Amino acid sequence: MSNDNVTRNDRLTGEPGLISDALDTAKRTVSSLVNSVDADAVYDEGHDIADTKAPQVPIDKRWDERKFTAKLVNPANRRKLSVIIVGTGLAGASAAATLGEAGYHVKSFCYQDSPRRAHSIAAQGGINAAKNYRNDGDSVYRLFYDTVKGGDFRARESNVYRLAQTSVQIIDQCVAQGVPFAREYGGLLDNRSFGGVQVSRTFYARGQTGQQLLIGAYQALERQIAAKTVEMNTRHEMLELVVVDGKARGVVVRDMVTGEIETHFADAVVLATGGYGNVFFLSTNAMGCNVTATWRAHRKGAYFANPCYTQIHPTCIPVSGEYQSKLTLMSESLRNDGRIWVPKSGEDSRAAPDVPEDDRDYYLERIYPAFGNLVPRDIASRAAKNVCDEGRGVGPGGLGVYLDFADAISRLGRPAVEAKYGNLFDMYAQITGENPYETPMRIYPAVHYTMGGLWVDYDLESSIPGLYVTGEANFSDHGANRLGASALMQGLADGYFVLPNTINDYLAAGPFPKVDAAHPAAVEAVEAVRTRIDKLLSVNGTRTVDSFHKELGHIMWDYCGMERTEEGLRKAIGRIRELKTEFWSDVKVLGTNESLNQALERAGRVADFFELGELMCIDALVRRESCGGHFRAESQTEDGEALRHDDEYAYVSAWEYGGEDGKPILHKEPLVYEYVEMKQRSYK
Numbered sequence: 001m002s003n004d005n006v007t008r009n010d011r012l013t014g015e016p017g018l019i020s021d022a023l024d025t026a027k028r029t030v031s032s033l034v035n036s037v038d039a040d041a042v043y044d045e046g047h048d049i050a051d052t053k054a055p056q057v058p059i060d061k062r063w064d065e066r067k068f069t070a071k072l073v074n075p076a077n078r079r080k081l082s083v084i085i086v087g088t089g090l091a092g093a094s095a096a097a098t099l100g101e102a103g104y105h106v107k108s109f110c111y112q113d114s115p116r117r118a119h120s121i122a123a124q125g126g127i128n129a130a131k132n133y134r135n136d137g138d139s140v141y142r143l144f145y146d147t148v149k150g151g152d153f154r155a156r157e158s159n160v161y162r163l164a165q166t167s168v169q170i171i172d173q174c175v176a177q178g179v180p181f182a183r184e185y186g187g188l189l190d191n192r193s194f195g196g197v198q199v200s201r202t203f204y205a206r207g208q209t210g211q212q213l214l215i216g217a218y219q220a221l222e223r224q225i226a227a228k229t230v231e232m233n234t235r236h237e238m239l240e241l242v243v244v245d246g247k248a249r250g251v252v253v254r255d256m257v258t259g260e261i262e263t264h265f266a267d268a269v270v271l272a273t274g275g276y277g278n279v280f281f282l283s284t285n286a287m288g289c290n291v292t293a294t295w296r297a298h299r300k301g302a303y304f305a306n307p308c309y310t311q312i313h314p315t316c317i318p319v320s321g322e323y324q325s326k327l328t329l330m331s332e333s334l335r336n337d338g339r340i341w342v343p344k345s346g347e348d349s350r351a352a353p354d355v356p357e358d359d360r361d362y363y364l365e366r367i368y369p370a371f372g373n374l375v376p377r378d379i380a381s382r383a384a385k386n387v388c389d390e391g392r393g394v395g396p397g398g399l400g401v402y403l404d405f406a407d408a409i410s411r412l413g414r415p416a417v418e419a420k421y422g423n424l425f426d427m428y429a430q431i432t433g434e435n436p437y438e439t440p441m442r443i444y445p446a447v448h449y450t451m452g453g454l455w456v457d458y459d460l461e462s463s464i465p466g467l468y469v470t471g472e473a474n475f476s477d478h479g480a481n482r483l484g485a486s487a488l489m490q491g492l493a494d495g496y497f498v499l500p501n502t503i504n505d506y507l508a509a510g511p512f513p514k515v516d517a518a519h520p521a522a523v524e525a526v527e528a529v530r531t532r533i534d535k536l537l538s539v540n541g542t543r544t545v546d547s548f549h550k551e552l553g554h555i556m557w558d559y560c561g562m563e564r565t566e567e568g569l570r571k572a573i574g575r576i577r578e579l580k581t582e583f584w585s586d587v588k589v590l591g592t593n594e595s596l597n598q599a600l601e602r603a604g605r606v607a608d609f610f611e612l613g614e615l616m617c618i619d620a621l622v623r624r625e626s627c628g629g630h631f632r633a634e635s636q637t638e639d640g641e642a643l644r645h646d647d648e649y650a651y652v653s654a655w656e657y658g659g660e661d662g663k664p665i666l667h668k669e670p671l672v673y674e675y676v677e678m679k680q681r682s683y684k
């Protein structure tokens with residue numbers, strides 16, 4: 001396929017203007033897309049799959065039952081067993097600390113210079129738990145119900161129920177570690193509300209909840225490092241999974257400082273490598289977040305589930321210019337007290353404080369009176385997009401809505417608002433130069449979280465035996481839309497409580513036969529890594545990695561972002577394929593492998609983003625319904641809400657890698673709802 005509208009020379013100018021030229025190119029390219037693929041020709045149907053690990057007992061007994069039936073490993077034998085854990089965010093650090101404490105030999109990896117720099121540190125708003133401290137009607141069942149409904153009935157009931165059950169233990173664990181959660185005057189832990197719920201169950205540490213939780217997990221991890229049960233490998237990037245006799249047995253990593261390629265082996269491998277929102281180039285994720293670890297595992301046989309389910313967060317600082325490489329979240333907690341509005345008229349050019357009440361449209365409170373500003377993220381994001389599409393958006397380009405604290409400040413006083421949200425307000429002021437205590441914040445939706453990830457069963461085991469996946473890297477608990485403050489809950493539930501109880505069942509059969517670097521599977525994996533690195537360095541083309549990434553991001557945002565259509569997705573798949581080919585023939589990666597080389601690191605990640613981006617579009621194309629964050633324009637209710645088609649699409653899409661030249665294969669895991677009635681979501 002070729003795109004006649006853009007010649008190679010248009011794009012290939014001198015170094016300084018490379019990125020901006022590429023961006024212009026991206027815009028031209030995207031607006032003039034002519035190539036598209038035939039919808040049914042892009043994938044093959046496979047057999048249905050099922051989770052076989054959740055016990056067939058009433059839902060409130062399942063987790064206890066599984067813990068009881070899962071085999072144990074006696075403490076003396078644990079010392080003979082090893083586990084590789086890639087990732088030291090909340091999901092990985094908590095798992096490594098807990099398995100180390102249990103006595104297993106753990107090898108932990110991350111690409112940052114300290115485990116404490118994992119992206120989890122950025123989490124601001126809070127972590128949910130069904131403690132019912134407020135006595136406002138909360139319960140394990142209600143957290144379960146809210147999460148299944150919030151995910152638009154596309155999550156697995158068993159997993160979500162266990163998440164709600166485990167949530168209460170997480171808070172106790174973290175308090176015991178000394179995590180400084182906010183407290184009320186009487187000393188009890190304080191709570192606030194997040195979107196999609198009518199109770200207050202979100203525990204928080206000002207606007208730094210992720211940081212404080214990660215410090216808790218990190219100190220537990222450091223304790224095990226000192227005790228020598230955990231061997232920490234920072235600045236090591238996993239680039240391949242080693243599969244021996246069908247089982248995950250090791251990883252190939254690159255020492256990011258020396259470029260050395262190393263192999264590491266263990267009895268089981270855990271990926272806790274986070275989400276892939278950066279496929280969109282601009283997102284609220286840390287710059288380093290990427291899909292490489294899970295994508296490499298996918299290519300080795302791990303099914304990738306629901307890749308198209310992306311969360312677009314409604315309250316981010318709007319894009320300010322073409323040279324921006326990162327977006328900033330303003331925590332959802334702000335919707336507890338901030339009111340969202342736009343002028344009633346698109347012609348209204350007055351400054352926000354000068355717009356009288358009667359001329360304001362508090363559209364969330366108007367459309368969704370029951371939940372108001374605290375509707376779930378997918379709904380708030382779409383509503384913001386709609387008012388901006390109507391021409392009523394505010395700020396540069398009309399791509400913004402107001403988040404206004406004037407009422408809260410007059411009701412509670414500025415010191416109270418400052419105590420709750422002070423660091424978020426400071427951050428906003430530093431980035432925008434505006435004072436949010438005096439004029440409303442301007443916000444707009446941005447890519448934030450990915451509900452999709454590697455498919456796992458109830459034990460968190462992927463379709464490759466011995467490969468476990470935790471935290472944002474798996475698909476398990478949030479369906480088509482994650483509720484706020486549920487990611488930290490899931491990461492810590494997985495790492496502190498679920499995995500340490502389920503992985504025993506697998507390890508009880510170990511230690512498995514010894515594998516070393518001479519094993520053909522390891523040799524092949526190392527060879528694949530070296531070949532790829534050599535290839536990236538030898539293209540010696542004319543475009544930077546970032547320019548390709550940016551162009552891919554534009555395609556993803558325009559066609560697989562907040563709204564998706566059949567036609568757009570077909571075009572996007574065609575264009576991504578073209579761009580991928582261009583990447584491999586025209587990318588310029590400076591430097592060598594034998595030293596710190598960030599261009600090389602990014603090149604490998606972007607190469608994987610191309611393949612993932614294509615699968616995301618295929619998944620979105622095949623799912624001809626709207627659910628949660630996946631909004632297909634062709635499938636909406638009369639008042640513009642997401643319209644599911646439960647008769648056809650009540651399943652998890654689990655994609656099998658189809659080979660370099662083959663098509664991905666779709667396996668469906670049917671979703672059965674026994675404890676929550678599936679119905680059209682309503683927050684009105």
Ligand SMILES: Cc1cc2nc3c(=O)[nH]c(=O)nc-3n(C[C@H](O)[C@H](O)[C@H](O)COP(=O)(O)OP(=O)(O)OC[C@H]3O[C@@H](n4cnc5c(N)ncnc54)[C@H](O)[C@@H]3O)c2cc1C
Pocket residue numbers: 086087088089090091092109110111112115118119120121122123124125126127209210236237238239272273274275284285286289290292293329448449470471472473484485486487488489491
């Ligand atoms: C700005 C922001 C605010 C948020 N606020 C909240 C909130 O208030 N509440 C909430 O519940 N959720 C929040 N979230 C979501 C939440 O922070 C994340 O979903 C969660 O922290 C992910 O944790 P994780 O452990 O799964 O992955 P991460 O924290 O992303 O950690 C990934 C780890 O994997 C490692 N890694 C990845 N790939 C490789 C590789 N190839 N080789 C070696 N190591 C690798 C990294 O080095 C890192 O250690 C927020 C997200 C953002 C972006």
